[in-house]
Amino acid sequence: MNVVRMLAFVAVALVLQTTLARFLVRGSIGVDLVLVAVVYLSLRAGPTVGIVSGSVAGLAQDALTTGIVGIGGLGKTIVGYLAGVVGSAFIVAQPLPRFLVFFAGTIIEMTVITGLHAVLDAGLPVVPVGAIVAQAFGNSLVGLVVFQLADGLPRAAERWRARR
Amino acid sequence: MALPDIRQRSGYLFLVVAVGHIILISTQVNSRSGVPLLQAFVFGVFAEVQRGTAGVVGGVRGAWDGYVGLRNVHADNVALKQRVRDLEVKLQRERALAGESENLRRLLDLRDRSRMPTRAAEIIGTSPTADFRTVTIDRGTSDGVRADMAVISASGAVGRVVTPSRHAAKVQLLVDRNAAVAVMVGAARVQGIAMGNGENVLRLEYVSSSAVIAKGDTVVTSGIDGIYPQGFVVGRIEEIERAGGTFRAIRVRPAVDFTALEQVLVVLAPPTFVGPESPAAPAAGPGPAGPERRE
Numbered sequence: 001m002n003v004v005r006m007l008a009f010v011a012v013a014l015v016l017q018t019t020l021a022r023f024l025v026r027g028s029i030g031v032d033l034v035l036v037a038v039v040y041l042s043l044r045a046g047p048t049v050g051i052v053s054g055s056v057a058g059l060a061q062d063a064l065t066t067g068i069v070g071i072g073g074l075g076k077t078i079v080g081y082l083a084g085v086v087g088s089a090f091i092v093a094q095p096l097p098r099f100l101v102f103f104a105g106t107i108i109e110m111t112v113i114t115g116l117h118a119v120l121d122a123g124l125p126v127v128p129v130g131a132i133v134a135q136a137f138g139n140s141l142v143g144l145v146v147f148q149l150a151d152g153l154p155r156a157a158e159r160w161r162a163r164r
Numbered sequence: 165m166a167l168p169d170i171r172q173r174s175g176y177l178f179l180v181v182a183v184g185h186i187i188l189i190s191t192q193v194n195s196r197s198g199v200p201l202l203q204a205f206v207f208g209v210f211a212e213v214q215r216g217t218a219g220v221v222g223g224v225r226g227a228w229d230g231y232v233g234l235r236n237v238h239a240d241n242v243a244l245k246q247r248v249r250d251l252e253v254k255l256q257r258e259r260a261l262a263g264e265s266e267n268l269r270r271l272l273d274l275r276d277r278s279r280m281p282t283r284a285a286e287i288i289g290t291s292p293t294a295d296f297r298t299v300t301i302d303r304g305t306s307d308g309v310r311a312d313m314a315v316i317s318a319s320g321a322v323g324r325v326v327t328p329s330r331h332a333a334k335v336q337l338l339v340d341r342n343a344a345v346a347v348m349v350g351a352a353r354v355q356g357i358a359m360g361n362g363e364n365v366l367r368l369e370y371v372s373s374s375a376v377i378a379k380g381d382t383v384v385t386s387g388i389d390g391i392y393p394q395g396f397v398v399g400r401i402e403e404i405e406r407a408g409g410t411f412r413a414i415r416v417r418p419a420v421d422f423t424a425l426e427q428v429l430v431v432l433a434p435p436t437f438v439g440p441e442s443p444a445a446p447a448a449g450p451g452p453a454g455p456e457r458r459e
């Protein structure tokens with residue numbers, strides 16, 4: 001995958017996340033578009049892209065917060081790497097496996113971030129398990145939509161061009 | 165722009181990136197001691213490295229000091245032992261000089277107190293056999309030394325000159341088996357003859373069976389033998405054996421340590437016997453006592 005396209009994809013996700021966060025977040029329940037982008041890129045391009053995109057996206061996301069820079073980066077790097085490994089080792093072309101990968105990726109990232117904050121005594125408020133699961137559902141659904149759009153848009157464009 | 169070939173080794177890349185993130189996190193987090201986590205971690209790691217290195221260096225140094233560095237220790241040890249021996253010899257020499265000085269001081273004191281014409285002499289030789297107890301002094305006829313002159317020391321009577329030569333003289337010690345000296349015992353001034361037997365003890369003979377003597381009594385020269393001045397300590401009664409009304413044996417321990425003699429005085433003038441009825445009392449000390457001593 002082209003690095004510029006990868007970075008652009010991450011940047012779009014980050015912009016959308018920062019601009020649409022107030023609409024996507026309800027209390028502690030929210031959708032992490034940046035994570036969705038990282039998992040998507042990892043499933044599409046493999047673990048290396050997952051690592052790079054996860055690292056860059058996480059660091060950028062951390063940089064925009066007042067928290068410790070690197071925690072989100074490490075969490076998204078792990079998720080990107082694991083998702084890339086899964087995408088390379090298995091055929092993840094159906095909605096259910098993709099859903100599971102997004103779901104597991106969200107759980108893993110939340111676990112890493114929560115665990116690191118606990119280890120570092122960084123004062124992160126305890127996120128209820130229900131909120132984590134709800135975010136995992138939201139991310140998974142958004143991820144499926146992204147996959148559908150990414151798969152469907154080129155075909156729709158071809159059809160549109162053929163009709164003209 | 166394509167990703168480099170590092171994509172083929174994504175595991176390594178993951179590790180590198182993960183470690184990079186951990187380092188990044190560590191720089192921002194303080195440990196419980198207030199030290200930045202990265203600093204604490206790096207210090208902890210390096211401290212262990214330093215500890216291990218120090219242990220290795222210490223071990224090497226210990227091995228060096230304990231084994232390799234001991235190459236010259238043998239030579240040092242030999243040199244030190246030699247130095248110790250030299251110092252011991254020097255110490256003994258110093259002690260001998262101190263003892264000699266003390267002996268000379270006592271002898272000088274004796275000479276002053278005795279008021280007799282005497283000649284200081286040094287022991288330069290001893291008897292070649294153990295049966296006959298003699299010593300050789302470094303004064304002879306050229307120094308006025310004659311046969312049968314008494315020889316005394318600060319501790320008491322030593323013996324008599326038996327064979328003078330020009331520059332030396334042989335002195336028969338009291339303990340020689342052929343030596344004898346007229347003595348008096350105790351406050352009662354009991355007369356007797358102390359005789360040597362070749363050992364470091366004297367036999368007291370010719371003591372009256374009615375004499376009142378006791379163990380520990382001081383035995384001094386009586387002067388009646390014409391050799392020894394009166395009043396010089398010969399020794400103390402060490403043992404008395406009685407059989408009926410007579411004495412079987414009276415042993416006298418000499419006052420002089422004949423094995424440690426170094427300097428003596430040769431009495432140049434013959435003694436003058438005063439007699440047991442003399443008002444002079446026997447000496448209690450090693451040297452001559454009482455006003456009856458003659459010059």
